Every structure is written in C-alpha cells, then in structure tokens.
Amino acid sequence: MAYQFILPDIGEGVVEGEVVRWHVKPGDVVKEDQTLVEIMTDKATVQIPSPKAGKVSKLFFKEGEVAKVGKAIIEIDTGGEASAPAPAPAAEKAPSRAPDSTPPPQRVEVSRTEPRASFEATSTQAVAQGSNALVASTGEREILATPAVRKLARDEGVELQKVAGTGPFGRITREDVLRQAQGGQVISFTPPPQAKAQTTQTEAPVRENVQARTQEPRREDRQDHRQESRGNSRDFGREPVREEPRDPPPPRREEPRRDEPRRDEMRPAAQQQSQPAQAQQQSSQLPPPRPGQETRVQIRGLRKRISEKMHQSKSTAAHFTYVDEFDLTDLVKLREQVNGKLAAQKIKLNFLPFIMKACVVALRKFPAINALVDDARGEYVMKSDINIGIAVQTDDGLMVPVVRNVDQKSMVQLQREIETLSEKVRRRQATQQELTGGSFTITSLGALGGMLATPVINYPEVAILGVHAIKKKPAVVGEQVVIRDLGNFAASFDHRLIDGYIGAQFIAEVKRLLEDPTTLFLEL
Amino acid sequence: MAVKRAAAKKIAKSDLPRETFAQMTIEMARLRRIDERLINLQRQGRVGFHGSALGEEACVIGCAFALEPRDWVFPALRQGAIMLHRGFSLETYLAQSFGCAADELKGRQMPAHFSSRSVNQVSWSSCIGNQIPQAVGAAFAARYRGDDVVCVGFMGDGATSEADFHYAMTFAGVWKVPCVLVCQNNQWAISEPLERQTVVTELWKKAQAYGVEGVRCDGQDVEAVHATMRRAADKARSGGGATFVELLTFRVGPHSTSDDPSVYRDEAFTKKWFAENDPIARAIAAGAIEAAALADEMARFDKELDRVFAKVEAMELPSRSTMLEDVYAKMPWSLREQQAELSPKR
Numbered sequence A: 001m002a003y004q005f006i007l008p009d010i011g012e013g014v015v016e017g018e019v020v021r022w023h024v025k026p027g028d029v030v031k032e033d034q035t036l037v038e039i040m041t042d043k044a045t046v047q048i049p050s051p052k053a054g055k056v057s058k059l060f061f062k063e064g065e066v067a068k069v070g071k072a073i074i075e076i077d078t079g080g081e082a083s084a085p086a087p088a089p090a091a092e093k094a095p096s097r098a099p100d101s102t103p104p105p106q107r108v109e110v111s112r113t114e115p116r117a118s119f120e121a122t123s124t125q126a127v128a129q130g131s132n133a134l135v136a137s138t139g140e141r142e143i144l145a146t147p148a149v150r151k152l153a154r155d156e157g158v159e160l161q162k163v164a165g166t167g168p169f170g171r172i173t174r175e176d177v178l179r180q181a182q183g184g185q186v187i188s189f190t191p192p193p194q195a196k197a198q199t200t201q202t203e204a205p206v207r208e209n210v211q212a213r214t215q216e217p218r219r220e221d222r223q224d225h226r227q228e229s230r231g232n233s234r235d236f237g238r239e240p241v242r243e244e245p246r247d248p249p250p251p252r253r254e255e256p257r258r259d260e261p262r263r264d265e266m267r268p269a270a271q272q273q274s275q276p277a278q279a280q281q282q283s284s285q286l287p288p289p290r291p292g293q294e295t296r297v298q299i300r301g302l303r304k305r306i307s308e309k310m311h312q313s314k315s316t317a318a319h320f321t322y323v324d325e326f327d328l329t330d331l332v333k334l335r336e337q338v339n340g341k342l343a344a345q346k347i348k349l350n351f352l353p354f355i356m357k358a359c360v361v362a363l364r365k366f367p368a369i370n371a372l373v374d375d376a377r378g379e380y381v382m383k384s385d386i387n388i389g390i391a392v393q394t395d396d397g398l399m400v401p402v403v404r405n406v407d408q409k410s411m412v413q414l415q416r417e418i419e420t421l422s423e424k425v426r427r428r429q430a431t432q433q434e435l436t437g438g439s440f441t442i443t444s445l446g447a448l449g450g451m452l453a454t455p456v457i458n459y460p461e462v463a464i465l466g467v468h469a470i471k472k473k474p475a476v477v478g479e480q481v482v483i484r485d486l487g488n489f490a491a492s493f494d495h496r497l498i499d500g501y502i503g504a505q506f507i508a509e510v511k512r513l514l515e516d517p518t519t520l521f522l523e524l
Numbered sequence B: 001m002a003v004k005r006a007a008a009k010k011i012a013k014s015d016l017p018r019e020t021f022a023q024m025t026i027e028m029a030r031l032r033r034i035d036e037r038l039i040n041l042q043r044q045g046r047v048g049f050h051g052s053a054l055g056e057e058a059c060v061i062g063c064a065f066a067l068e069p070r071d072w073v074f075p076a077l078r079q080g081a082i083m084l085h086r087g088f089s090l091e092t093y094l095a096q097s098f099g100c101a102a103d104e105l106k107g108r109q110m111p112a113h114f115s116s117r118s119v120n121q122v123s124w125s126s127c128i129g130n131q132i133p134q135a136v137g138a139a140f141a142a143r144y145r146g147d148d149v150v151c152v153g154f155m156g157d158g159a160t161s162e163a164d165f166h167y168a169m170t171f172a173g174v175w176k177v178p179c180v181l182v183c184q185n186n187q188w189a190i191s192e193p194l195e196r197q198t199v200v201t202e203l204w205k206k207a208q209a210y211g212v213e214g215v216r217c218d219g220q221d222v223e224a225v226h227a228t229m230r231r232a233a234d235k236a237r238s239g240g241g242a243t244f245v246e247l248l249t250f251r252v253g254p255h256s257t258s259d260d261p262s263v264y265r266d267e268a269f270t271k272k273w274f275a276e277n278d279p280i281a282r283a284i285a286a287g288a289i290e291a292a293a294l295a296d297e298m299a300r301f302d303k304e305l306d307r308v309f310a311k312v313e314a315m316e317l318p319s320r321s322t323m324l325e326d327v328y329a330k331m332p333w334s335l336r337e338q339q340a341e342l343s344p345k346r
C-alpha cells in the first residue's frame, strides 16, 4: 500500500518549509521513526522521522524546493493490502465518520491535509463533517449559532431550526435571525385571495395579521421564550424565574418593530388600503397585574427605540429650557376668521401651521437653530432646508414624522400634511423617509398642554419647541387687567451649541410673530 | 560560553536504598523515551506540540521521589512526569497530548500540559511564573485548614525575572507557608541565556532578599536532588517555612518543538556538555542499575509505548458535547439547547 506523508505544521503556525536535505532516496527501505528529511521553516530546521516502515517509492520535492504544509512530500510503499489495518493517525479517521461514505478500495492511503498539529483545520473539518453526517443520518439540520445569536433568537422569538444560516458551514448569523424576526418571509408571502378578503373585514390590523400568519403555530412557545429569556437576561447562568400569572395567560403584546415603516411600504397596495380603523388593537394597554403580583414586559420595539433615543439625547445634549408666555389673542381671532373662510373646503387650521410658519421666519433669522450636531465627527451641521418634525402620540409611543420644506408650503398644505402624517404614524404606515430628515421639532400636547414641560431635544437636532395650552387668562394690558388668550411656549436647546442669549432671541422672535400675526404674513 | 557547571554544594545524600535509586533511574529513562517519542510524533504531525525534559530528568524524577502523594505539585512545562511517578495511568497521560477521548482534560489544554486532580497535580497556564504564587497561596490555604501537605511550585530560570516570582517569594517569606519553590535552572529561557536574563545568575541568592532560605543543588545528580528536596519538604511539613531550591541543569534540547537552538547557540557545546553530564549515565556510573538491566527495562517500556500510542491515537476525539460541560454547576438554557442539538454519537 502506498502511504503519502503530508508535511505537517512543525512549528506553531508554520505554513511552508524548504526541503534542506533528503536522508532517503527512492528504493530505500526505511524503518519507523527513521529520519526522512530535513525541513527548514521560518521557525526552525527540523528532521522529520518516518511514521511508517516501508520502501520509499517517490519524493515529491527536490532539495531546495519549498513545500507547503498540507502537501505530500514523500510516498512510502508500506507493503500489504490496502485493507490492512494500519494504525491510522487520528486525523485520518475523520472522513470515515460520515455514515454514507462507502470508500472505494483505496490504493493510496493519504495522511490528511489537516494533521492534528494544525488545530484550526482539524476542528473546522470535524465540525463540517459532523454536520454533514448528521444531515445524512437523521435528516435534521444541526444548528450552528453562537451564544449571542441564540440569545437574540430567544429575545426575538425566532426558532433557530427554521432559520437558514448564511455563515460559514451554514452558521446562523445575527443578521439571519434579525431577518427572520423582521418577517424576512413575510415579504414574499402573498396571501390567497380569500385570506386577503378576510383581512379587509377583520378588525385586526394588517400588521398583526401578517405576523400572525407566519408565526401563529408557535405563538405560545414564543411567549414562553420571552418569559424565560427575561429570567435569563437578569442572570444568564440561572434558571428562569417565572413570576407572571400563568392563568389567565400572561399579557401578550405584539410589539411594533423597527423596520415597520419599511415593511409597510412593501405591503401590497390592496392591503395598505384595507387598513382598518381599530388601531387600538395593537394598543399597549396591559391588563393590570392581579393583587400581589407584578406584570413584566420586555422593553422592545418602538418603546425600546424611544427609550434609547431619549437616553441618547439626555446624556448627550446639554439641555436648557427657555420659557415665555405668549399673548395669542390676535392669533386666536385670526384663526377663527380663516377657518370661517375655509369651512367650505372642509378644512380647519389648528394653531400648528401658524406656529410652524412663525418658526420658519425665526429659523431664517437664527440659522444656528435649524441645525444638527454630528458628534461622531465633532461637527455642527447647519441645514438649508427647513424640515420640521411634529411629535405625534401613537398607541405604541411617541413618533416624530417630518414635514419637509415648511417654508415652501401654504398653511392649508401644512395642515393637510400634518393630518395625513399623523394618521400614517398612528397606523404605523409612515415610511422611513417620512420619519427622518428633520432639522427642528415642535411638540404640542394640544388642549392637554398644561402649563410647563421641559421638552427633550430630538437628537441630533439642537432645539425643540414645546407648545402648551392656550387659555383665556387675566392679563395686564396697559393699566388694565383684561381677559386674553395666553399660552406658554417652552423651548429646549443644546447649550453646547446654542447659547441662552440666542435661544431667548429665537423665542422672542417667534413670540413677536405669533402675537402680531400680520407681521408674520409680511415676513413670510 | 561561560556556562556554570554544577559546582553546587552537595547536601549529604540520604541513605537511599539501591532499589529506589534504580527505580529513579528507570523513571528518568522512561521520561526520556516518552519525550523522544512525543517529539517524533510532533514532527509527523500527529501531536501538536511538545516540550521535553531532555537532560533535566534528574530534576523531575528526584523531586517526584521526595514528595508524599498527598503533596500538591504546581508544575511548569517540564514536570508532567511527576504524575506518572504518582501512579497516573500512562494511557490517560499520553492521551492528553492527543487531546483524544481518553484525555481527562477533554482536549482543552495544549499538548504537554499534563495535570490531574486525582494525583494533586495542577494545570499549568503556559504563562511563565503563574504557578508559583498559586503554590504559595495553596500552601497558605493548606496551613489554614490544617492539612498536612506541602505545596511545590516549579519554575524555570526565566521565571525568576517575572513579577510573579516576586509576589510568590514575598508571601512565602512573610507567611512562612509550607511550600517549596523549585527553580529548574536550565540556563536558557528559550533563546535568552541566563546571564542576559538576570545579573544575579546564582539564582538561589535571590531568595535571601525575601527572607526565604535558598539552596542550590546539582540538578544532574538525582540522589542530590532527592536529598535536597526531601529536606526542604520535611522542613515545610514541620512548620519551618518555605525553601527556594535551585537545581542547576542545562536545557539540552530545543525549548520546545517550535524552537531551533542552533540558530542562537553553539550546539557543539551542548553535545559535549550532555555527554559529560547526562543524569542517566551518571546514575548508572554511580551504580544505580546495570546498563543491560536498564536496556531490558526500556525494551519492555518501548513495547508498552507502542501499544499505548497506537491505542490513544486510534481513539475518537472527545465528544463535542463535552465542550458544553464543566463550566456551570447547572447547565443554563443556552448550553442545554446546544447539547440537545448535537448528535448523540458525537
């Protein structure tokens, strides 16, 4: 039988070696452990002893030539038949483990190219072969995933068995899990016509429905996963602690996901239109915990994003808030007049378009405020476009759609756009485009506006304007106390970039324009 | 090259029975054989690494014979064979170098990093000097618990220039713990000769600075090593505190299978030195055993090695599920999940 000796890694991480001197030539009879050759590597020159006894039949390299680790350098005829049970080096055994390998009668016994010495090669090989073997024997796929990916899968309620791994040897990557979690398959899913019709009629929002279709069969254990993983996230090594009431079933909440807008975009048009009104279905309302118990819900989806963004803003921007009281009596009157004229068009302006327009004028005067901060690069970015974000409360949490180029739009256009955008975000239909690109933000709680709040900047913007309730209040005009429409305006600025003086001037400008709306029209 | 000959003061040799001396010589020869075989296997790509005790066998075996089985050994690279003296199975021992199923360490350690709880021999970290403060700490713990054990920390000459040496010696002195710190001074730390490692080349003198007794002994004389070590261990056992033992020897072979000493030293000198100071030849000359008897013994041992090597080499690797074992007392879900996914066979 012909035995080929493969050049091993004779140092630590050696990749090739020069044949310095052959101690044998073809035809020589060699004993086991007899020196065959001297090999020089970048680490050492070593003599290589023969692993087998036999007759040298071939030398594959001449003296002075360089052999790569893993290449055969010499062939020895060990006598006997191919089937003779030779004490095989460990690495040679690996392939025989694949159950379906019916080895043809072998003429050449080759010591594997992954000798034990190269740990990496051997172990990777073993893994690959192991997984193939498993496929062949049980038809089930062996899952390769790192602990971090497994944890992610748990948290996202993704079953690894169903994820196709795209990494080396089919390893499941983080991205694979996220793709699945974001309904990677949902996109290609076309509901049968019947189901589609149903969707239109049912009360469940499309988003939930789609998700339910793909995940329905394992919703229950998905819930289980989450509970358990919650226990584990507290202490990875410990058994999950279940505290939730098991009966009735624990509160379930289909969280909106980050990619929601994109997914919505890709939804077939028919489904988009079939959007039902009951957005409350996805409400975050949780049943109150029973007495003596607590309800725990993972902070996920939109809530998680809000939490991250708020934290980032508060821990990055140096907030200061400037407050002033505006006398909006004239604006209230003007608005009434305007709305009287618009009644025929079935549109009603609220205060926001006026405030936005006042901001346009003020932002033009104080361009430092229509800006972003790029902390990664230590740069301050002033914007030419005036794109104003409008804070909108949805059932799942706060969202900020952006009205672009506010300076170029009429009040009516602005009002319409605010309405459509608000509705879209409430239905979770807003596109990524509609949710990004702002340069300044206005937050208003409308009638509920209270007296004073300190708005959190929509980072990386540098300023936000908070509008409070506009109410009839006693005010001093001249020497008289009279009833006026008063409202507080509170603006927060990033003091790293905007000094108090500038901020105050900006608000004074907005105030001037809104208190005397005729000037607003003059300066637009 | 000014290499110190073993001009150490000799401690009076104990009244060692001849059979013991013979047995020591046999164990030295076995150690040499194991080293030769493992180096060959490494050259053939069948094990990944080896570090041998060639020429230093008397240090290893002399110490092994001087200790009680209950004593704890914290070895460096070259003292693995103390385990064999303590009755550890040759097969399990060699399996470690292959990292195969019979390896008690489940293939997790680098080859030639032998250890087993069953024989009180601790795993070596590969980092030079780590084991010596560990030995001192263990000795402190032993005394605290009232255990009648001596903890022995081994090191090379190079380790005496490591910070860990300072920590170990400081506490060994302050605490007067039952330990022996043994420096197998083979005069090389890979390619660095002793006189370039440290100015104080008489390493035993370093101990004085820490208030620890320092002794030097001819490391090629197995009887002397045994006597010196026995004395230090007895002293530790009887509450006399730590001893630093310098065993003067010479690294005859390469540092490890990843080294080629001809690049940085005169190998003709090495050859000559070894011819004059081979500890096995010395023991035979001192009448430990007849050369022929030793040869017979070795022929038998070679056969045993043939058998054991063939067996462990043919073994499967440790099952993959062993990767998930031994970290947690109770396996968390993340590991249980993976274990369930592994094929039962592997």
Ligand SMILES: Cc1ncc(C[n+]2csc(CCOP(=O)(O)OP(=O)(O)O)c2C)c(N)n1
Residues within 6 Å of the ligand: B077, B078, B126, B127, B128, B129, B155, B156, B157, B158, B159, B160, B184, B186, B188, B189, B190, B251, B255
């Ligand atoms: C902390 C640390 N530094 C460097 C090394 C690299 N290294 C491995 S062995 C060695 C020399 C050890 O020499 P010595 O202590 O004399 O022991 P010997 O190998 O000669 O027995 C070095 C520097 C290491 N393993 N650990």
Ligand SMILES: [Mg+2]
Residues within 6 Å of the ligand: B156, B157, B158, B184, B185, B186, B187, B188, B189, B190, B251
């Ligand atoms: Mg040394």
